[in-house]
Amino acid sequence: MSILSQLNSPFMYIVCGAIILFIALVSLFFLIRAYRAGKALGIDTTKMKRVIAASATFTLLPSVGILLGVIALSGSLGTPWPWLRLSVIGALHYETQVATAAAEQVGLGSLSASSMTATGFVTICLLMSLCIMWGMVFSTLFSKRYLKKLGSGGGAKSGVPGFGDSAMTAMFIGLICAYLGSYIGGFVSGNGRFTFSGSWLPIAVALVASLVMALFVWLSEKKQLAWVESFSIAGSMLLAMASAVLLGGIS
Amino acid sequence: MNEEKQALFEQYNRRTHTFGRIASVITLVLLLGVPFVIGGYLGAAPDLGAAASGFLAIGLVWFVSCIAEWLIYTPMLGAGGGYLAFITGNLINMKIPCAVNARDIVGVKAGTPENEIISTLSIATSSLVTILVLAIGVALLIPLQPLLQSPALAPAFDNVVPALFGAMAYKYFRKSLDIAVLPFLLMSLLFILVPSLIGSTSFMILPSGALAIGLAWLKYKKTGGAAA
Incomplete structure (x- = not known):
């Protein structure tokens, strides 16, 4: 065997x-x-x-x-x-x-x-x-x-979470920035500094996902379709990944 | 929250730590024990010397990365979500964005009992769905393999993470553009000037996150604790 x-x-x-x-x-x-x-x-x-x-x-x-x-x-x-x-x-x-x-x-x-x-x-x-x-x-x-x-649950008494919540959101923003920055760095210098010959597909996909998310947010906030929010991330990702298939052919 | 509910939550939290620790220890024993069980079946034992030298060569980097992840994500996830997330893995590409998204949808704040419950619900659901998808996928591996590995679909699956962070970026940047711009520009510049760092993006989350937290702190002070 x-x-x-x-x-x-x-x-x-x-x-x-x-x-x-x-x-x-x-x-x-x-x-x-x-x-x-x-x-x-x-x-x-x-x-x-x-x-x-x-x-x-x-x-x-x-x-x-x-x-x-x-x-x-x-x-x-x-x-x-x-x-x-x-x-x-x-x-x-x-x-x-x-x-x-x-x-x-x-x-x-x-x-x-x-x-x-x-x-x-x-x-x-x-x-x-x-x-x-x-x-x-x-x-x-x-x-x-x-x-x-850290006082997890400490906000329970007062109901006021203080800076902790802002710090967590900021940390997450930092995480997103690191990944988006790496896509830009990959395109500009991925094959040698300032050669602009790396893959632009991750940037394009992230951009499409952002645009679709903007549409979901608009539907949710301006058209009072709150239910779409539950599917906004999955929907944005699905359409962005579909765009990768189309864009992949021309990249 | 009244005293009765506060007491209830504290009891729930204490037990969460107990259950979380028990589940983690059992999982650790299983994961470290299973190579020896498989070794018994295959008629071979792990080469402990090679494993030790391998750990020194590659494991130390991951050791530091794991500690950083634990330090950063535990406060985000709370007790229940934290234990589950560290047991089930796939933190950056799935569990963290999933819990943050859930928190955002129902509008709860970190450090509150609601966040503890919502975070645990989110991570547990995410873990179960992943286990289910992988189980179905493994069961259907032979018929699914040609479809999933078709060259036409390859760009889609190669770009799951950019799609995820692109969507999350709109959601978070629009509310906190003043916090996001500087880390985004600095990270882009850093990766452009030092492209070798692209392979270590997970490590670059620390300086990027630290900068964003610093900016959020300034904003928090400026607005008297009302924003960010």
């Missing part, structure tokens, strides 16, 4: 599937607990249902992108392991990089099924888990104290 057949065996699916099932049950447990607590605290259930619907639609498209990550890695690591890694802790931008680097570290040269060995595979698995588990380790050890120090 080839290594790839072993990596795609029912045993691998059962082991990885069981862990994913555990994570799904944990998520469901947190979802039900939060919903019940929200109800007890007097949060409008319509609002909570809107959040659930918006989060579900929001997640659909990026999830298909993550599925592509599973497909990309399945050629060298089999399907069950990438399926597990991208369902638990993993991140799309991280897994391929670490798997490739780990393959080099264990002496496989590159990440490919032809050079994969059983020892190499399990060492890559261990290294992939070791490298990205620290957020979970830190949240287990320190989140309670950290949130207490």
